[in-house]
Amino acid sequence: MTNLKDKLSASVRMAKASQQPAEKPATAKPTAAKPAAAAPAAKPVRAKPPVKKTPAAKSQPSGTQDSGNALFPARVWPD
């Protein structure tokens, strides 16, 4: 239980660390200045490889999107 708590919290910290440089460049623009349909391509910083990429690629947040569906059945259907 405690182990799971630590693991979940740690995963969030790790995701935060790996997202921050890409999502929010140092020169953060005011929200209003964002184009209406800001495509990822509009942020040149994103094009760079993630700052921190450890060998454990499978558990990296950047690699999780596709595995998302695996968790869905468990929570979509009633008990």
Add this chain to the structure above:
Amino acid sequence: MATHVTAVINQKGGAGKTTLAMNLAAGLARRGETVVIDLDPQGSSLQWASSGSKPFPATVKQIGGKWDARTLHQNYRAYRYMVLDCPPSIDSHASVQALQACDVALIPVLPSPIDLWASLRLPQEIEDARRANANLKAFLVLNQLEPKSAISAAMHDALAEFGMPVLAATLRRRAIYRGAALEGVSVYQMGSRGASAAEEIEAIINEVIGS
């Protein structure tokens, strides 16, 4: 009195924005005239409200064309409460304006690491929005909580990593939330079967908007 505006927002699809927005609106409608603005092009709220045999307790509208926080307030000032059901993106015009227009932003998150990771940009977006909307309050809301599951129990600690307040009130995973959508009504209109869910929504309203 100025319209009280709640935005239900998260860039993650399936987090429960529409479910929370619609049931919240139904609860608020018991307190005063309430309008839901369906900002998601998918139009789920609108479809929900128009598919019932009984009328939905809140008015649901879609808006198109050019609009901003100011015109939104102007156009719907007749209502006591407004709930904004946001699209699954935070860069969209609708979401940016919703954060400008609202008094309270509610961010539903599911008890799953993937949903947490996908929501991590929100605290920064809220901060950005506060430059123009200084009094904006924002809360994470745990949705589809399964009290007996270990991961659900671990959520409160993990959410602390967001550096944002988390509502004490949560929504459990209940089939009645889906059933109500199917019937085109809110959990308040589902009789005794919806009572526990309606209590959850009431707890959120009381915690956020005050009684």
